[in-house]
Amino acid sequence: MNANSPRQQFVPNDLPLPLTTFVGRRGELRDVSRGIRAHRLVTLTGLGGVGKSRLAMQVGRATRSSFPGGVRLIEVDRIDPDRLLSLLERDVDRTVDGAGDAVSERGPSIDRRARGESLLILDNCEALAAQCSTAVDALLRRHARLHVLVTSRQPLSIVGEVTIRVPPMPAPGPQDVGRRGESMRRDAVRLFIDRASAALPGFRLTPDNTDAITAICRQMDGLPLGIELAASRLRALSPEQILTRLQHRSALWTIVSRAGPDRQRSMRANIGWSYHLCTPEECRLWARLSVFAGDFALDAVEAVCSGNGVDAETVPEVVAALVDKSILASAVTGPVVRYRLPSAWREFGAERLEEFGEVSTTARAHRDWCRRLVSRLGAEWIGRDQTYWLARLPREAADIEAAVHHSAGSANRDAALTMLLRLPDVYWWPPRLVEGLGTPLDGVLGAGPEHGARGVRGLAVRSELAASLGRPVAARASIDEAERIARRMGSRLLVDRVDRARAWTALLVGDPGWACETLERLSRSAPDPATPGDHLTTITLLAIASALAGRDPDRTAATCERILKDTAASGESLHRSYALWASALTAWLAGDTGRAESRLRGSLRLKLGMPEDAGTAWCLEVMAWISAANGWHERAAALLGAAAGWRAHPPVRMALDAVWSHHLECEAHVSRVLGGARYRSALRYGYRMSPHASITYALKKSPSAPARSSASTDALPLSRREMQVAALVALGLTDKQIAQRLSIARRTAESHVAHILVKLGLAGRVQIAAWYAVGGGFTDQADAEYVGN
Numbered sequence: 006m007n008a009n010s011p012r013q014q015f016v017p018n019d020l021p022l023p024l025t026t027f028v029g030r031r032g033e034l035r036d037v038s039r040g041i042r043a044h045r046l047v048t049l050t051g052l053g054g055v056g057k058s059r060l061a062m063q064v065g066r067a068t069r070s071s072f073p074g075g076v077r078l079i080e081v082d083r084i085d086p087d088r089l090l091s092l093l094e095r096d097v098d099r100t101v102d103g104a105g106d107a108v109s110e111r112g113p114s115i116d117r118r119a120r121g122e123s124l125l126i127l128d129n130c131e132a133l134a135a136q137c138s139t140a141v142d143a144l145l146r147r148h149a150r151l152h153v154l155v156t157s158r159q160p161l162s163i164v165g166e167v168t169i170r171v172p173p174m175p176a177p178g179p180q181d182v183g184r185r186g187e188s189m190r191r192d193a194v195r196l197f198i199d200r201a202s203a204a205l206p207g208f209r210l211t212p213d214n215t216d217a218i219t220a221i222c223r224q225m226d227g228l229p230l231g232i233e234l235a236a237s238r239l240r241a242l243s244p245e246q247i248l249t250r251l252q253h254r255s256a257l258w259t260i261v262s263r264a265g266p267d268r269q270r271s272m273r274a275n276i277g278w279s280y281h282l283c284t285p286e287e288c289r290l291w292a293r294l295s296v297f298a299g300d301f302a303l304d305a306v307e308a309v310c311s312g313n314g315v316d317a318e319t320v321p322e323v324v325a326a327l328v329d330k331s332i333l334a335s336a337v338t339g340p341v342v343r344y345r346l347p348s349a350w351r352e353f354g355a356e357r358l359e360e361f362g363e364v365s366t367t368a369r370a371h372r373d374w375c376r377r378l379v380s381r382l383g384a385e386w387i388g389r390d391q392t393y394w395l396a397r398l399p400r401e402a403a404d405i406e407a408a409v410h411h412s413a414g415s416a417n418r419d420a421a422l423t424m425l426l427r428l429p430d431v432y433w434w435p436p437r438l439v440e441g442l443g444t445p446l447d448g449v450l451g452a453g454p455e456h457g458a459r460g461v462r463g464l465a466v467r468s469e470l471a472a473s474l475g476r477p478v479a480a481r482a483s484i485d486e487a488e489r490i491a492r493r494m495g496s497r498l499l500v501d502r503v504d505r506a507r508a509w510t511a512l513l514v515g516d517p518g519w520a521c522e523t524l525e526r527l528s529r530s531a532p533d534p535a536t537p538g539d540h541l542t543t544i545t546l547l548a549i550a551s552a553l554a555g556r557d558p559d560r561t562a563a564t565c566e567r568i569l570k571d572t573a574a575s576g577e578s579l580h581r582s583y584a585l586w587a588s589a590l591t592a593w594l595a596g597d598t599g600r601a602e603s604r605l606r607g608s609l610r611l612k613l614g615m616p617e618d619a620g621t622a623w624c625l626e627v628m629a630w631i632s633a634a635n636g637w638h639e640r641a642a643a644l645l646g647a648a649a650g651w652r653a654h655p656p657v658r659m660a661l662d663a664v665w666s667h668h669l670e671c672e673a674h675v676s677r678v679l680g681g682a683r684y685r686s687a688l689r690y691g692y693r694m695s696p697h698a699s700i701t702y703a704l705k706k707s708p709s710a711p712a713r714s715s716a717s718t719d720a721l722p723l724s725r726r727e728m729q730v731a732a733l734v735a736l737g738l739t740d741k742q743i744a745q746r747l748s749i750a751r752r753t754a755e756s757h758v759a760h761i762l763v764k765l766g767l768a769g770r771v772q773i774a775a776w777y778a779v780g781g782g783f784t785d786q787a788d789a790e791y792v793g794n
Contacts, residue, residue: 019078020066021078028192028195028196029195029196033171034060034064037061037064037154041064041154042068042071044167045152046141046161047155047168047169048156049061049155049169050157050331051158051170052158052173052228052331052334052347053158053230053278054231054275055172055173056230058128060171061126061154062126064154072121072124074122074150077097077123077126078126078128080128082128082129084133089133090136093125093144097123123150123152124154125144125151127154129156129157130157131157131282134161138161138163141155142164145165158279158330158331159282159330174191176194176219177194177219192227193225194218196233197235197236200232200236201239204236204237204240205239208239214243214245217243217245221247221248225251225348226347226348226349234271235247235251277353279331280357283330287326287330289314290315290327291332291350292363293363294306294344294354295352296309296310296367296368298403298404298407299345299400299401299402299404300343300400301343301344302343309367310367332350333346339396369411371407372411372412375404375405375424378401379405379427380427382429383428388575388576391577392578394429409424418449422450422463423459425446426459446466446467446470450464458494458496461490462499462536464490465502465505469506469510471483475751476750477513480510481510484510487502487506491503502533502536505524505546507523508520508523508527512553515662515663517550517663518550520554521547521551524544524550528540528544541571541572544568545584548564548568549586552587554663555663558594561587561591562591565588566588568580568583568584569584569585572584578615581611582607582608582611582615582620585611586605589608590664593630605628605703608620608624610704621699623661625647625699625700626644626645628644629641629644629648629671630671638675642679642683642687643691645688646688646689646690646692647703649688650692650693650694650699689764726747727764730754730758731773740754743757
């Protein structure tokens, strides 16, 4: 064989051998490998501990054949700053043989191998950013065939640099809780399991530890260093014990590793290294930013954090510097950029805020900004800016709640309650409030006379939230307390507010007729000047209840038209979308499918971009009935699946009991026409659609059938709770008995059974029992034992 053949060529390489498995990062590995082949300078930036060095070395190994001149690694933090340039030039000259590609007067080299392209990896450049910028610029100008891959917490900022930000590893979200299959697909969990297996041989993910491990990965924001440090503690602690300790700030800092450079041996050292690289103004702003509980925009930073050492005019510049130094994460959200401090960085900043003595002043500034934000929201809610607020409100929710807690904690509960009551009803609907009946509301409600009218309204909101979550007993308890206070105060307006809460509960538990009678009376009452938006809500609820009850179609249609007329000038979207849906249902029940479809399209167009799951599910449901009536059977099945997908996550359970017979008829008819296999395939296709895709699909005028794929025949994985429900169905328990056994609402049990049928593509409870009897869905004996208990 020819000694110069590619198989025999020696490619210089001084990368250290890896001591642990490289987990995940397939996309980043592909992108960086392509980038360093196509460009001469690529810089990997990102948070300390995010895995930049490990990724760079893996890229060096993966692309070694593309650099016949060799791959070299230089750890910049181990070099004397004064000798950096001379040492780099010497090493690079040795790598490329100092001739073939040098821009000099020595003439072309005859050594073909020396003319091959070479890769230099410069690791940890942030401490000597200025010197590295000068050195790399000089090297690239001198050596035409040199490629440089840099890792740094901030870019070098020189001509020709391509910057790639390395993100944290994808971690499980709240929707993955209890779902072992979904959790195992997340790189963060895979990394934890890999490192845990090294620390404790035989360790694996089980139904008992899945929730704790996914919570650990979320607590660490998907940061590899934090995940590895947490996994190392498994020699002495269980995942649940680790999680408990991580929820206290001090425990986060005390996890220490003996390996690696000093800055990577603990989270405190890692974050402290970044802090050391900041200017005094950057340090102070970082500390003040820790007051934000969620992400935030530049206007919030300017309002809350400027002054006393941080010039308001320089805030944008300092924020940009913190982004460049990989301390703040940034993302474009609509027309603005929003920023976020990862949780560990926020905790570190909070400690510095205490050292500066600015905790109370910064918290007050944050509270006052939130009050102004909520006041503006209340003034602009019913208007053309409503869509803007619908998008912004979920992003600001965490900070609003933090401001409420601060107000309540400073013995100003009335101010806290006032802030909460200015928020629209839709604020309470996101899934984050499923577990507590609006924890910020509960925290400030004393249910006593000191709250007066505000207390009554707060209890009414809490009752509506409880009813929305399928907890009628808790709802009635709050309503009864609110009515007692309202009648003692002798206020008709407050009694009316309590009656609306009762009507809301009746509507949600499936009694739209009673709700109609109450709401009809309330709609004729004068609006409460303290809550001007409530009257529009009352009329909208009346339209919904009337449509569901099927009473007097003409009056229902007139109520819907009244809402559309009253909101036309303001440009309001949410109530209009519900009025259009109620009008569509009324038309459908009257046999006017054309008008029904037209109204549904109008409602769905308004709902695009709204965090409004229950109403969207209603629209898709009725659209499925129309499709079935028109003979578009696969489309109907896909829309039924999409509606089930929208119903799977929101806590707000709108009762369609009064018209649910149409769902059952549609389901039976479409399944019979398509046959079991085609029906289940289309159903699962719709269930798996993204929220935006499902609305877009429903808005298509052509009766398009769902796309076919081999994956469409796979059963969707059941959650931990759904596995429990399936086991109880197999035992022959009714929905009521399941609810009692699991201490959940009956409607919640019914919803779980419906989701199981959709996910598994089964036709009824008998098939669930058969599926369970043959071990369906179990991945090992541990699962079967868990569900069977």
